[in-house]
Amino acid sequence: MMTPFKPIPSARNAHLQTLLPRFLRRAPLFTPRWQQFDLPDGDFVDLAWTHQPQPGQPIVVLFHGLAGSFDSPYANGLLAAFQRQGWCGVVMHFRSCSGRLNRAARTYHSGETQDARAFFTHLRQTYPKSQIGAVGVSLGGNMLVRYLADYHDDPIVACGCAVSPPLDLAACSMRIQQGFSRVYQAYLLRSMRQTLAEKLTRHQQVGRWHAGERPTIKTLFEFDQTVTAPLHGFDDAHHYYHACSGLSVLNTIKTPLAIIHAKDDPFMTDAVIPTSPLPANIDYQLTEHGGHVGFVAGSWRQPQFWLEQAVPGWLAAYLPHESLSKSAR
Template sequence: MTPFEPIPSARNPHLQTIMPRLMRRQPVISPLWQQLDLPDGDFVDLAWTQTPQPGQPIVTLFHGLAGSFHNPYANGLLAAFQRQGWCGVVMHFRSCSGRLNRVPRTYHSGETQDARYFLTTLRMRYPQHPIHAVGVSLGGNMLVRYLAEYADDPIVSSGCAVSPPLDLAACSLRIQQGFSRVYQAYLLRSMRQTLSDKLTRHAQVGRWQAGEQPRISTLFEFDQTVTAPLHGFEDAHHYYQQCSGLSVLPAIRAPLTIIHAKDDPFMTDAVIPTTPLPANIRYQLTDHGGHVGFVTGHWRAPRLWLEEAVPAWIAEQLDT
């Protein structure tokens, strides 16, 4: 994995964070869509690069908050996996694929049950295929929690977590400050709309009743009134305490690489591990890169470094 070097005149963290969306306004591949039915009667949607060929490595991707295949990092990474000769697939968290799910339950940074069912299904259907996993932002923290929870049988041979909010409480406060509030507002627009749509189908979602117009102005308020009550937590603070990934890193046994940028506008230094990590975890902290940005090259030919670095890590694991 080569070190990240930003475009010299584009070191600003907000520029790094926003540039991928300016560079890539349309997905670079057309996926194959598949619905995976879940044990509770609900479903998740999968976006595949192709049908897996015999023995072909499968790389799964777990997206970020309110994300989907259409995010530049998601379809870009899938295309990068395809160029390596691998099969890529995005597992969309509930109600993130463009289709509203059947039950009030949704997803969060520590919700590993849907990922477990999905990966178990992959192992059953494709027993001869190596399986690796990548998690981005919220999906990265979820992947960390998953690898710790299922340390004895993770199914995946390795993991990569990009810009994971490993201290959820600190990140919830950070995104309410300065220019980062712009990102919060962007995320909340989608999340409030999904909540409103759910309230047309269900009598109650979290603390909100059908017919109410949710007034939520921060991610903390969303977690306090939706995420926490919907998933059995006492409140947002309890959710953050129980689901942050930082404290469970020592429990992980699978090879894992974590990529953080010091200037990530969604994070604080609280997400950076301060105690020695086990030998199976590689931690890469860059000075620049923003949040899931990492734009390198030069202005005439910018490149998304993650599309080089993440496949390089997986290829290294496939060779061991």
């Protein structure tokens, strides 16, 4: 069981919780070990490791959120927490999210599990004595849910945790267009439009956009309608949302999985909260406060990133751990 989340008393506001990590951690906690991982289709993704895995040492793979990366406060913070636990941590960046543009026109989305499968398979072959855990945050959390459902008979991973996953993509797409949440949408779209513009200098067509055109996308729904869906074989954004939302496949998952949601998440609605009984292997945690991937506890003088205690604490029941092992120092 996870220790209950208690926000800083005067920082319960959902938007404050969501934004605080960016202000409290302006630079990554450590410099990672970078590696390029070549994919079966000839493309690549970049990996950011805490260190070189030692024989038999558990490995925890982290999948970031939309337009996220190792530099995201939650990403390098969780990796540092995994290392303190005696594990090796690694961020598998989705295509084009590491700062390097991927080769193919295709990119990534909430239900794209093949790249994760290729990396997990590589880990099993390269480190056969290591147990593997997985953590997905936001979009990466929904992707992890879909992965564990797609490969439920042979997931490779021993346990997983999904933090703030948008398990109903359609509802979340509508929610982020409302009120202050539009600020988050604008922030995400700046990065996504820039990546799309760069791709259009290399490819004649990306989704419904053609080389020479200047993308004028104003909502995440419009991005999914004109880029994500046509680029990855969906009829439209609605088809993509229906096909890739994780809520409907939770009962097919056999791997031990923790899911963490906050009721006040400004990216979500109640539609992401499971209403049907879940299998015993899924530990669902719903907090009153926390915002979107925020969960800042403690006090203003000594703020604490609750996820960095709760997530490795939960995974430790399934992964061998040795606090500050020699290989992690």
